Amino acid sequence: MTVEEPRVVGPGFHAKVYAMVRRVPPGHVATYGQIATLLGSPRVARQVGFALAGAWRAEATNPVPWHRIINAKGGISTRGDVGLGLDQRALLEDEGVEFKANGTVDLSRYRWHFPDVEFPDDPVDPG
């Protein structure tokens, strides 16, 4: 029997992504696929990227550290907007994240692991 897995995405999906991204502390990074996996399915990585692309819209009400999200190769993907990429790199370096000569981040060193995989309705206040 094939067990159809429920779609992880749905109304408010962006909000979940933002909430997850906000949990990444300074000096650490996470990948699109990682966020997607934590949200329930590694296949929605693209959806995460889409959501993140519009993160600036949410920044109006809640700052989203979108710059801490990079691709699976440890590189920065800004899909054409190079200026944004440079900005992202600058922001990460400012937090202490070092970039290798090839412009990528050592994920084995900076990748952040989430303490849990649940999504509390109430925002977690660090500290």
Place this chain on the structure above:
DNA sequence: CCTGTGACCGAAG
């Protein structure tokens, strides 16, 4: 209601 836009991942050859 319909359309356009959008920052990925992993596997295979």
Place this chain on the structure above:
DNA sequence: TCTTCGGCCACAG
């Protein structure tokens, strides 16, 4: 190493 392909939906106007 490179290319190709399947997966996949919210949001704004």
